[in-house]
Amino acid sequence: MLKKYEMGAMLLRIVLGFTFFIHGLDKFQGGISNTAGFFESLGIPGFLAFVVALIELVGGIAMILGIGTRVVSVLFVLIMVGAIFMAKLPLGFLGDGQMAGYELDVVLLTISVYLAIVNKSMFALDNVIFRSKQE
Template sequence: MIRSNEIGATILRVFLGITFFVHGLAKFQGGIANTAGFFESLGFPGFSAYVVALIELIGGIALILGIGTRIVSILFVLILAVATVKVKLAAGFLGNGQMAGYELDLALLVISLYLAAINKSFLALDNLLFRSKDA
């Protein structure tokens, strides 16, 4: 039987997956070398831009399908936490007029934490691949 919280989790999972997929795709379409340069300006190695973009792209698809939801969500938490602290925190919650604030990053982080903590959501391949004993 489908519970209403599973439907809500599915909506959040698909939304988060689409959001990260689009962000990962934009990094490649906008020139991943530019993103690598930005990462280097923050003190990260340039190759980390490729890692983050691939996690966003592949992780987004995985969340849409409901594969590896907990692992992908934890990776998204890490990405969002670093992005918030290293880039957005100085701009404040709502931004400073020159840069967006960290309100969206924080919302996506909370959704990611929720998805990492829950047992399952509706229409997720994880439910078929990893059937729980109470199902």
């Protein structure tokens, strides 16, 4: 029987995956060296820009498909915590008029935490790959 929370979890998973996929794609299309330069300006090693972009891109696709949802969610949590504390916190929740604040980051962080702890999401390949013996 279909439960409403399963539908909600599926929608959150797909939207979160799409959002991270687009952010990762943008980092590569905009020139990963630009992102690496931004990271370095924050005191973060530039090579981590590639790591973050790759997690966003591949993790976004995996999230949409529902593959490794919990693992990918935890990686997204780490990225969002890093983004908030390393780049966005001084800008405030709504930003400074020049740059966005951390409001979107908090939403993405919260959705990621939810998906890391929720049991299942509809139409996720995890359900096929890791079939529960209790069903």
